[in-house]
Amino acid sequence: LLLPERRGCYNPDVKVAEIGEFGLIHLLSDMVSRSPLVAGAVREELLVGIGDDATAWQWPAGKQLATVDTMVQDVHFTLDTISWEELGWKALAVSLSDIAAMGGQARYALISLSLPDETEVDDVSRLYQGMLKLAGAFRVALAGGDTCRSPLVTITVSVIGEAGDGHLLLRSGAEPTDLVAVTGYLGSAAAGLAMLQEKLALDVELSGYLKESFRLPCPRLTEGRRLVEFGIKTAIDISDGLIVDLRHIAEMSRVGARIEADRLPIEPRVRDYFGKRALELALTGGEDYELLFTASASRIKGLKQAISIPITVIGEIIPGEAGLVSVINGQGKPLRVTGIGWEHFSR
């Protein structure tokens, strides 16, 4: 990763594709933190700025959270692999998942919708129906937004949430004695996308499960708050892929991490159908929107008894090179992983 040492260090010809999404975020975050006027305002009450799942600040009545995510047609989705209603659900779910990964409660969503002129009104209506279903389930109010014309469907969802007086789940709290754990199953969303793109012929039941995993992710808001209650401090949601997202934790916490491939929770039918490929989907697939977290064995044990979805320990935090994530097999031998997951501008 090419990190900017200082502002203006780029050759005018360097394109964003060359430094990648994370390089760009680093550059912008650096610019913002060096800006004296803004830094002054920020220091007063900003708790978490650019670089975690959501922004957080201290308000007299408690902690507040805000996050934004954009989905662009033909980049994040294609209209032949998802319906408008599912797209609405998913666009909101992605932002709610960021609030979940901070241990917060989501309250308000603002929707910015860019649409081609020829979009059918009924499709927009269905998009909102999908959003409203998910919003209703978590008591989130669709409270405002913006609509405009664009050649491509683009949906930006901003969510404002709260975390009361509790602590926040950050990316930076992992310690070398922690275990690494996840909620739910890994790789199901990526398997669903593979099925749709490759037109795989699966039985109705598995096909239904995979479509739902890919199109209707469930933001782990309830689980995120449980993590806080059990004293867990470190979490991220799996959007880009297990390895990339664990690397974010490892970088921010200045530690390494080791995953045991055999322990990854892969849905049995996915493992049966996809065979060896299932491991790759689970390691690098992304879009599962499960919570990836680190904590002591005893805290995880307590959490498991209090939560209704599977919690699986998949590895451990280790001292060593910050940000280094390795994967080992059942014999403790390192696995070579091809591709690490999703990053914009540099696929």
Add this chain to the structure above:
Amino acid sequence: LLLPERRGCYNPDVKVAEIGEFGLIHLLSDMVSRSPLVAGAVREELLVGIGDDATAWQWPAGKQLATVDTMVQDVHFTLDTISWEELGWKALAVSLSDIAAMGGQARYALISLSLPDETEVDDVSRLYQGMLKLAGAFRVALAGGDTCRSPLVTITVSVIGEAGDGHLLLRSGAEPTDLVAVTGYLGSAAAGLAMLQEKLALDVELSGYLKESFRLPCPRLTEGRRLVEFGIKTAIDISDGLIVDLRHIAEMSRVGARIEADRLPIEPRVRDYFGKRALELALTGGEDYELLFTASASRIKGLKQAISIPITVIGEIIPGEAGLVSVINGQGKPLRVTGIGWEHFSR
């Protein structure tokens, strides 16, 4: 304007271009307000939902505001009429202006940036420099965001603000005894765009003024708060054009409005150069981001003495057909206005 009587009343073939931006907002707002689960959550503390300049809710420590605006390349801007730095300023200004139009103070901004792979890193850096300049001037923190790949540059700025215990400036408070007034000059931004698009050869000073009006709008945050202090209750920012935006006030307040063309504050050099066209620019041009407000003569008189930029009374609120805005000349004769201003999906 074709307003939906109820959900699902659209023929499947109706396109968003046929109902227009405001028809679409009506439809979505209607869907949201009918959604029982969300409506329950909303009623607790939501003060202003879809349909005003910003969303507002009651928080234990005071009122909070949130707004979002998107700028799409080749729809809202072209890269040959604005520099990257100016684009950053303007994208943030547009959202700050919404907070100003509610009488609030802006606190946090989240930036979602969609960029083509070949975008130069230095250009993105300049975009942020422009944002940081404006953010610094109003002590707004650029606190988070999202970056992704897209064929078109798209910038979505969400701003979270506060309004303490004061009242909010709404679109719905205009009364038949009110006068209509604006801050600053009208039509300068549209004149600037016309100059750039039509490659008009103007002297350096006027050209500089017009470019700045179009590219570097100043959000009237200070003035918005002054309006609140002087007991003014009704305002909107002029983004789409004077007539369209006054119509929003008239519709929401269930009143009519009459503008006197001769009273419009047009910058003298713009009037000299553009002649008769200056009136059209002032009435329908948009993007001035001045505040348009209604209040009694005495409140406006008080405000004028307390504010450093020009405040001009341009007309009055009248009883009669809700949403009807007319323009009269110096002899009291109605003027026919061609075009009303900017609306997405139905130009």
